[in-house]
Amino acid sequence: MSVSVLSPSRLLGDVSRILQLASLLILLLLLIKVAQFYLHRQWLLKVLQEFPCPPSHWLFGHNQEYSQDQELQRIRKWVETFPSACPHWLWGSKVRVQLYDPDYIKVILGRSDPKSYSVTRFLPPLIGYGLVVLNGQTWFQHRRMLTPAFHYDILKPYVEFMADSVRVMLDKWEELIGQDSPLEVFQHVSLMTLDTIMKCAFSHQGSIQLDRPSDPREEGSPAGAGGAGEGREEEALGFAGYPPLGQREVPGLPWPCSCSGWACFRHHLDQMPYTTMCIKEALRLYPPVPGISRDLSTPITFPDGRSLPKGISVVLSIYGLHHNPKVWPNPEVFDPSRFTPGSAQHSHAFLPFSAGARNCIGKQFAMNELKVATALTLLRFELLPDPTRIPIPTPRIVLKSSSGIHLHLKRLPKPCGDKDQL
Numbered sequence: 001m002s003v004s005v006l007s008p009s010r011l012l013g014d015v016s017r018i019l020q021l022a023s024l025l026i027l028l029l030l031l032i033k034v035a036q037f038y039l040h041r042q043w044l045l046k047v048l049q050e051f052p053c054p055p056s057h058w059l060f061g062h063n064q065e066y067s068q069d070q071e072l073q074r075i076r077k078w079v080e081t082f083p084s085a086c087p088h089w090l091w092g093s094k095v096r097v098q099l100y101d102p103d104y105i106k107v108i109l110g111r112s113d114p115k116s117y118s119v120t121r122f123l124p125p126l127i128g129y130g131l132v133v134l135n136g137q138t139w140f141q142h143r144r145m146l147t148p149a150f151h152y153d154i155l156k157p158y159v160e161f162m163a164d165s166v167r168v169m170l171d172k173w174e175e176l177i178g179q180d181s182p183l184e185v186f187q188h189v190s191l192m193t194l195d196t197i198m199k200c201a202f203s204h205q206g207s208i209q210l211d212r213p214s215d216p217r218e219e220g221s222p223a224g225a226g227g228a229g230e231g232r233e234e235e236a237l238g239f240a241g242y243p244p245l246g247q248r249e250v251p252g253l254p255w256p257c258s259c260s261g262w263a264c265f266r267h268h269l270d271q272m273p274y275t276t277m278c279i280k281e282a283l284r285l286y287p288p289v290p291g292i293s294r295d296l297s298t299p300i301t302f303p304d305g306r307s308l309p310k311g312i313s314v315v316l317s318i319y320g321l322h323h324n325p326k327v328w329p330n331p332e333v334f335d336p337s338r339f340t341p342g343s344a345q346h347s348h349a350f351l352p353f354s355a356g357a358r359n360c361i362g363k364q365f366a367m368n369e370l371k372v373a374t375a376l377t378l379l380r381f382e383l384l385p386d387p388t389r390i391p392i393p394t395p396r397i398v399l400k401s402s403s404g405i406h407l408h409l410k411r412l413p414k415p416c417g418d419k420d421q422l
Contacts, residue, residue: 041093050306053087061089071395075320083326096313100320102327102348103303108294108316109356116293116313150361158200162372165195168209170380173409182386182406269371277336279370283352290319290395318351382410
């Protein structure tokens with residue numbers, strides 16, 4: 001019996017042919033991908049030709065022009081030049097059309113396009129599959145089930161829970177404030193809002209804020225925390241630095257209150273016109289969610305005749321809308337009079353809680369909490385910004401300050417005749 005043995009040269013020849021074939025296949029796949037990339041990019045350039053934008057690199061898009069830390073600066077610059085819409089090239093053939101015009105945004109919010117998967121796919125591990133990420137019939141069923149829980153009458157009793165959480169926070173501030181030492185308040189406010197949600201949504205007893213150790217007192221401030229060119233940050237990220245709110249009325253009463261404090265308006269949150277105006281102007285300058293995205297499920301035509309095909313991703317830039325000089329004259333100026341009761345505004349010019357079918361279900365809850373927190377804080381403290389630590393707004397999932405929010409607090413005299421604990 002004979003045994004066939006492959007010679008080394010024959011074995012090497014077979015391996016060489018296999019490698020050559022694999023290389024050809026890889027090259028072929030690469031050429032196909034390049035062709036797809038080229039054709040898709042050419043298609044995008046054609047369908048977006050009605051929407052001018054700044055020059056972009058064919059591969060790196062607009063990322064070379066602005067870093068992530070300059071995102072808000074870029075939006076403010078583009079909205080002055082392209083007040084309705086502007087394509088933002090992320091890289092190669094990846095582009096999102098940013099919308100800044102209320103008429104454009106109204107058309108999108110009147111449709112049922114799904115949220116952009118490329119944006120929301122990172123959220124479920126953090127927040128689960130709730131209203132924020134759901135689409136279609138599942139979203140509709142969840143929304144219908146939860147809506148009664150946010151009825152106006154249901155929210156009324158929550159005001160006292162909100163007030164209790166705010167008082168705990170203010171008590172902690174009294175223990176931490178120093179004569180000249182600023183206090184970083186962002187973490188305190190975050191815990192306070194979590195405390196409120198736990199009490200209102202889950203009937204939690206006690207206070208999450210008291211379970212956390214008190215923060216150490218600030219011992220000075222490093223000079224220059226940046227923020228040059230970022231506008232008047234010390235005014236939305238809070239009301240410090242804008243005297244009228246502390247000097248004007250709280251629910252229609254002269255300031256300082258001559259009769260009572262919290263007791264005189266805890267049941268009249270809808271009678272706080274100037275405070276409400278200031279809150280809305282702060283939300284205009286610094287909307288909690290700077291933008292929301294949609295993937296167009298069908299073609300769309302905007303009021304000016306320009307159109308986009310199915311499959312394009314659009315970003316409803318709420319920050320850009322709120323800073324659009326065509327919509328809001330002198331948009332960087334903090335001016336509560338923009339929201340004087342009865343003032344005329346476009347129905348979609350102010351969208352801190354979005355609009356349409358997918359607007360924020362907790363809008364009224366949030367506004368109540370803002371009013372309670374603002375009123376109780378101003379009844380107890382005078383707030384002043386720390387000029388050496390100017391907040392630097394940074395867009396993430398929500399808008400926040402990358403440098404924190406540092407304030408000087410000064411205890412005010414207790415309002416006369418107030419029988420309720422402030």
